[in-house]
Amino acid sequence: MSKIVQITDENFEEEVLNSDLPTEVDFWAPWCGPCQMVIPIYEKLSEEYEGRFKFCMINVDENQRTAVKYQIMSIPMQKYFANGENVDEILGAVPEQTIRAMVEDILKRFPADETGRLKVLLTSWVEHNQKHAEKFNKWVEKSNNLEDNPIYNSVLQAAQELKKANEQLSQVLMQLPG
């Protein structure tokens, strides 16, 4: 049984923007042929991802307010929402594996549970620090007479502290379940 939720202008906010789960909205119309070709894929995925990902459909003919709000100019258009924001989209009738990859990607980027969200936060934090450390190292390589430079010495000290802190963050990250 398909678990696709039918969306209207009236319930869009409640069902999509306030949804606890990451949500896909398929903008479609009865006169759109390619739209009919992807509906069975969404029906299948809606069963498979039940409780983890929400799949919705909105008929643009009958719900023009939402279609205009999201500047829909071509269908099928599938918009992906997480935490009330439109975070990604797929245009056109695409194969199942493309949709599946998007759903998995969104689940990774926007996990529903607290630990999952902390993990995403820590991962980007650690990566961010690493990137800046690399940039700093590159700067060091290209610079001359650094030993005598007092500013360099204080930055180096701070960088070493940051490196330690980053290693601690990485360890926490590795200990997180999942």
Add this chain to the structure above:
Amino acid sequence: MARYDVITIGGGPAGLTAGLYTSRAGLKSLLLERGALGGQMVNAMLVENYPGFPEGIAGSELGSLMHQQAVRYGLEVATAEAIDISQEQPCYSISTTEGSLEASAVIIAAGSEYRKLEVTGEERLSGHGVSYCATCDGFFFRNREVAVVGGGDTAITDALELSQHASKVYVIHRRDQLRAGKALQERAFAHPKLEFIWDTVVEEVSGDKVLEELKLRHVKTGQQSNLKVNGVFVAVGLMPNSRSFFNILELDDFGYIVTDEMMATSAPGIFAAGDIRRNSPRQIAAAVGDGVAAAMSAFKYIQEQGNGAKLRSP
């Protein structure tokens, strides 16, 4: 490496019919489709010229029925795009986005796709004001101004269809007269919402999140100008999806695969069917006929090679 008797590339009417016939003939058959099954006919709201459906049938429904029928006899269908094809005696090796496959015979039914303008901004704004299908997307331009690029039957049909929604339709054509049929031309010239911009090409499409403006150039004077529109519909013809096969098959000047009347190409064991074939009438019924001929030729080829499974007549 997975080995098949016949691999058909493309899941439109030609490919689905070829797959139906090869699988019914007892050949181990696989069909590759890179997008959604059904091919270009899924864009047709109502197909009124395919025999057997006196009231007409939605293109998407016809595609879905053809798919159901084709897989009934054991045809496997996979989502993958063929990238290259090479001969490795005694069979062909097809490299795809999902890995390599082998087949004794190959049927190419990859069809054609809309030709693009190939200008800056086109890809980024595709689906956000740039469209290749007036029937699909015209609805979203109610009381707005749009442009159609092209001067053939498709462009003029699109312009007339768009005039039902849009407040104004510009037709931008690179020549000073249309290629479209006389009757269409007369209707177009008489239509109050249509305005023609002659001898002009689009050089750039621009806009922040959605299309806002076209940059135009007059081909004779070289003069540039801007045109503010909400939508642009590109109708500059079709392009065969034959890029992956050009190194192994004879193509005509436009990239269509050259075949004989039994769909044989210049490479023994490779057959072509449907829109991708030179001189194809580009009709669903014709594609279906091509699919049948290609499947029968593939069957005969495998029989002569003596490397097919237990064969029964198709």
